[in-house]
Amino acid sequence: MEQLRHPSALEMFEQITNASKGKQIVMFLDYDGTLSPIVEDPDRAYMSDAMRTTVRKLARYFPTAIVSGRCRDKVYSFVQLAELYYAGSHGMDIKGPSKGPKDKNDAQSVLFQPASEFVPMIDKVYKTLLDKTKSIPGANVEHNKFCLSVHYRCVDEKKWSELAQQVKSVLKDYPKLRLTQGRKVLEIRPTIKWDKGKALEFLLESLGYANCTDVFPVYIGDDRTDEDAFKVLRDRGQGFGILVSKIPKDTNASYCLQEPSEVMDFLQRLVKWKKMSLQRQWKKLSLRRQFRMRRQIEEMKVSLFN
């Protein structure tokens, strides 16, 4: 039943691209479980070279942002593509383009950190949690700058509730922090009204698409925190979300992909489709216009390199 409500984005590819016709696609990609497979050690969640090449090509055709629960520097060290926009710490640390597409040349990138006042508190809680959880084998506390992750993927299942209790007991003293749950991870975040959905809207605005009707945002993610972004797209009635999951889930996404390898297939098809539609548009131009455009490109190259 659920599977029928959330069909495969690969099977529905044509329908998706038809819906985007005449609109600017903007891509938002979660990292863990979307671009990289889930692994036991969070420090070794590498992205494959093939995925990196795919994302690089994708960004040539569509503005592309990575939206992750991770610390922004960490996710950048995995992705290593300077041409993308990054939103780390569940969207609380955004490094993006200048305001509006026309300003791109002035190279001033947007930096938005709505939770900066929480840094000392997060640092303190990190130290306390490191100490409190050291007696539980396999527990791992990750510092994500404006938020924290307590991993229990490598903790014996019998100890999961003890770990959760310890985390909750620490947080009792910090009413301005809240606890949510991801994939075998407890996530601690400031209670500010900011999430991946707000980050998506902020990035669209920064890119100059705030009130545009001809923008088509596509958000791909695998986790509960990605639901905030799926919901924003559903509420705006623009673009759509794609949930990465092998099992049917209650979601605000419109389509599904099973795993990162399917995400890569989907992104590659998107690149191919865009390339072909640009070639078709080019062929439709008169020979005289093609000649004029080629000459303009040559002139631009000359002025760039002189």
Ligand SMILES: O=P(O)(O)OC[C@H]1O[C@H](O[C@H]2O[C@H](CO)[C@@H](O)[C@H](O)[C@H]2O)[C@H](O)[C@@H](O)[C@@H]1O
């Ligand atoms: O928003 P995301 O980019 O999906 O970040 C969510 C959490 O992802 C990472 O943890 C998850 O992936 C790890 C590596 O595969 C895995 O070991 C862990 O069990 C998963 O929950 C990251 O380490 C967390 O900090 C993020 O909150």
